[in-house]
Amino acid sequence: MTLNIVPFVSVDNMMRLVLQIGPEEMMRAIAGYIEADFRRWESFDKTPRVASHSDVGVIELMPTSDGELYGFKYVNGHPKNTRAGLQTVTAFGLLAEVDTGYPVLLTEMTILTALRTAAMSALAAKHLAPAGATTMALIGNGAQAEFQALAFKAICGVTHLRLYDIDAAATMKCERNLKASGMTLTQCSSAEEAMEGAGIVTTCTADKQYATILTDNMVGPGIHINAVGGDCPGKTELHRDILMRASIFVEYPPQTRIEGEIQQLAPDHPVTELWQVFTGAAKGRRDARQITLFDSVGFAIEDFSALRYVHDLLKTHPYSEPLDMIADPDDPRDLYGMLLRAGANAA
Amino acid sequence: MTLNIVPFVSVDNMMRLVLQIGPEEMMRAIAGYIEADFRRWESFDKTPRVASHSDVGVIELMPTSDGELYGFKYVNGHPKNTRAGLQTVTAFGLLAEVDTGYPVLLTEMTILTALRTAAMSALAAKHLAPAGATTMALIGNGAQAEFQALAFKAICGVTHLRLYDIDAAATMKCERNLKASGMTLTQCSSAEEAMEGAGIVTTCTADKQYATILTDNMVGPGIHINAVGGDCPGKTELHRDILMRASIFVEYPPQTRIEGEIQQLAPDHPVTELWQVFTGAAKGRRDARQITLFDSVGFAIEDFSALRYVHDLLKTHPYSEPLDMIADPDDPRDLYGMLLRAGANAA
Structure with missing residues (x-):
C-alpha cells in the first residue's frame, strides 16, 4: 500500500x-x-x-x-x-x-458508532450488573436499541427484553428487527411496566432536553442502569433522586460532568472511572442491593x-x-x- | 444530490x-x-x-x-x-x-492549504506592504515557496523575486518551477543578499525549532515581513529584536501567541488583528518607515x-x-x- x-x-x-x-x-x-x-x-x-x-x-x-x-x-x-x-x-x-x-x-x-456505543454499554454492565441478570428493560426503541439488545445478549448473557417507547411504532420496529435474535421479547405500555423483573435497564431516548424517563419510585435496589441517551449539555434522562441513590460510573469525568446525567449534580459528586474498574484499581458492583449507573456519554x-x-x-x-x-x-x-x-x- | x-x-x-x-x-x-x-x-x-x-x-x-x-x-x-x-x-x-x-x-x-496560505499572506501584504513594492525576498524555497511567489504576483503586483535557501537545490527547483511565470528571478547566496532592495520579505522555512532566519541588522525601515514558517510552539524564524521594532499583525491572537513569532514576546505585547484592518476598524501601514510584520500561523x-x-x-x-x-x-x-x-x- x-x-x-x-x-x-x-x-x-x-x-x-x-x-x-x-x-x-x-x-x-x-x-x-x-x-x-x-x-x-x-x-x-x-x-x-x-x-x-x-x-x-x-x-x-x-x-x-x-x-x-x-x-x-x-x-x-x-x-x-x-x-x-x-x-x-x-x-x-x-x-x-x-x-x-x-x-x-x-x-x-x-x-460503527452504534456498534461501539452498545459494546461499551455491555462492557460496563459486565462489570456492574447484578449477577445472573438475564432480563433487561429497553426504554427508547430508536436507532440504537437493537445494537444495545444484541450487545447485552452477546457480552452479558441477557435473554429477555422488555421494550418500551413513547412511539409504539418504534417498539414494533425493534421487535421485528430482533425476532430472529433468539431473545424473548415483551412489548410494554409504560416505562414502569418495562422495569418489572428487570435486573438491567437501558435508557436510549433522543430528545435534546431534560427529560425524566425514569423516576425514583421505578428504581428498586440491586438494579444496573445503563443511561445512554443523556449525552450533551441540557439533555438528561434520569430524575436527580435516582442519581443520589446510585453508585455512578463514568468514562472521562471532565466530559461526563458537562454532558452526562451528572450535570444535574454538584461538580465534586463522587464518581468512579470505568478504566479503574477494568484494571481492578477500583471496585465495580460491591453488593446485591447496590444501584449501579453507567452514565454513558461516549468518549474518544x-x-x-x-x-x-x-x-x-x-x-x-x-x-x-x-x-x-x-x-x-x-x-x-x-x-x-x-x-x-x-x-x-x-x- | x-x-x-x-x-x-x-x-x-x-x-x-x-x-x-x-x-x-x-x-x-x-x-x-x-x-x-x-x-x-x-x-x-x-x-x-x-x-x-x-x-x-x-x-x-x-x-x-x-x-x-x-x-x-x-x-x-x-x-x-x-x-x-x-x-x-x-x-x-x-x-x-x-x-x-x-x-x-x-x-x-x-x-488547497498551500494556496490559501499564500493567498492569506498576499492579502495581508496588500494592506501592509509599502506602496509600490515590486521586489520580494523569498527565504526558504520549499513546498510553499512558489505559491507565495505567485500569490504576491497576482495580488500585490510583485515582479522581482530574490530567492535564498540553505539548500541550493531547493532554490534551483523553485527557479525552474517559476521560470514561465513572467517574474524576474535572482538566486542569492545568503539571506542578507536576498534582502537587498526588497520591500517585502517572505520567510517560509520548515525546521521545528527556534531558528533565526532574519537578524535585526538585516531589516531596514519600511519593509514588510511575511513570516510564514514559524507556526507552532518552539518554532520561530525571526530574531526577537526585529519583533520589538515592528508593528505586528496577526490572525487570531489566542492562537498566534502560542504558535507564532510572538511566542518570544510578553503575552500582552500589542498586536493588531487583521480582520480589523480589513474592516477599516484598525490601521494597516501608517508610514513609509514603519516595519510591518504579518506573523502568519494559519487560522481555521x-x-x-x-x-x-x-x-x-x-x-x-x-x-x-x-x-x-x-x-x-x-x-x-x-x-x-x-x-x-x-x-x-x-x-
Whole structure:
C-alpha cells in the first residue's frame, strides 16, 4: 500500500463487514479492543470533545492518541433530523500514524458508532450488573436499541427484553428487527411496566432536553442502569433522586460532568472511572442491593478502539476502497512542480 | 444530490481545478473569500486549533463555523517527513451544514492549504506592504515557496523575486518551477543578499525549532515581513529584536501567541488583528518607515473560506466523486433494519 492512498470504508462496505462477521461477534470484538485500551488509559492523550453547538444540534470532533496512532471522529447530533428523514447521529472517523501524520484509514462511523456505543454499554454492565441478570428493560426503541439488545445478549448473557417507547411504532420496529435474535421479547405500555423483573435497564431516548424517563419510585435496589441517551449539555434522562441513590460510573469525568446525567449534580459528586474498574484499581458492583449507573456519554478512546479494530480487520477483510487523499510529489518539497507536471501530462 | 452522498475532491481533481482555473486566479479568488469572511469575523465560532503533539510533529484539527456552514481541517506538521520522501504538511478538510450536521464536501487540502496560505499572506501584504513594492525576498524555497511567489504576483503586483535557501537545490527547483511565470528571478547566496532592495520579505522555512532566519541588522525601515514558517510552539524564524521594532499583525491572537513569532514576546505585547484592518476598524501601514510584520500561523477561518470556495466551484466545475459516507436508512430510526435488509438483498 502506498502511503498517499487512504483506505476508505464506505457505508456499503461497513455493512458487508457487519453482515459477514455478525453484529454480536463484532461488538464482542470491539468490547475487547475498548477494554484493552481502557486498561492502558494513562497512555492516551485525552481531551473533552470539541463541540460546535447550534439551536438545533451539535457537531463534534473527538480526537485522541496513544502515541503510535491518532484517531478522531466527526459526529453530529440533531434530534430534529428524523422529521426530515435524516439520521439524528451520523459520523465518520480517521486513523493516522503519529510518526508521519499520514492517515491510514477513513471510515463511515454511523454504523460503527452504534456498534461501539452498545459494546461499551455491555462492557460496563459486565462489570456492574447484578449477577445472573438475564432480563433487561429497553426504554427508547430508536436507532440504537437493537445494537444495545444484541450487545447485552452477546457480552452479558441477557435473554429477555422488555421494550418500551413513547412511539409504539418504534417498539414494533425493534421487535421485528430482533425476532430472529433468539431473545424473548415483551412489548410494554409504560416505562414502569418495562422495569418489572428487570435486573438491567437501558435508557436510549433522543430528545435534546431534560427529560425524566425514569423516576425514583421505578428504581428498586440491586438494579444496573445503563443511561445512554443523556449525552450533551441540557439533555438528561434520569430524575436527580435516582442519581443520589446510585453508585455512578463514568468514562472521562471532565466530559461526563458537562454532558452526562451528572450535570444535574454538584461538580465534586463522587464518581468512579470505568478504566479503574477494568484494571481492578477500583471496585465495580460491591453488593446485591447496590444501584449501579453507567452514565454513558461516549468518549474518544472508544472510537479509537473501534477504528483500530476496523483497521486490523482490513488486513483479512478487503472491504475498503483506495482514496486519493494525500498529495504525493516525487520530491516532497516540490508540491508546485507536481502541479506543473500534471499539466504537462494532460496537455 | 442525495444528502447521504458526500462529494469528494481527490488530489487528482484538485490538480485539475488548479490547472483549469490557474493558480494565480485561484489564489485571487481565495483571497477574496478570506477577506469577505474576515470582514464578518464576529459571526464565527472561533477556537485555537486542537493539537496533538509528539516528538517528531503535530496533528491538528481546525474547526470553525459561521452558523450556516461548519468546516474543519485535519493537518499534520512533520518536518522530518521529507527525509522519508513524505510531505511535511498534508491535509484534508470537510464542510457540513450546521442545520443537519450532514457533510457537503470532503476534499484534499494539501494543495488547497498551500494556496490559501499564500493567498492569506498576499492579502495581508496588500494592506501592509509599502506602496509600490515590486521586489520580494523569498527565504526558504520549499513546498510553499512558489505559491507565495505567485500569490504576491497576482495580488500585490510583485515582479522581482530574490530567492535564498540553505539548500541550493531547493532554490534551483523553485527557479525552474517559476521560470514561465513572467517574474524576474535572482538566486542569492545568503539571506542578507536576498534582502537587498526588497520591500517585502517572505520567510517560509520548515525546521521545528527556534531558528533565526532574519537578524535585526538585516531589516531596514519600511519593509514588510511575511513570516510564514514559524507556526507552532518552539518554532520561530525571526530574531526577537526585529519583533520589538515592528508593528505586528496577526490572525487570531489566542492562537498566534502560542504558535507564532510572538511566542518570544510578553503575552500582552500589542498586536493588531487583521480582520480589523480589513474592516477599516484598525490601521494597516501608517508610514513609509514603519516595519510591518504579518506573523502568519494559519487560522481555521482561512480554511473555511477555501472550503467554501471549492464548494461553490463544484457548482460549475464537476471535479468531484460521490462518496458513500453517510448511512441512509429508509426510516432514520431503523439503522439496524438497514443492515438486515442489506443482508436479505445479498442472500
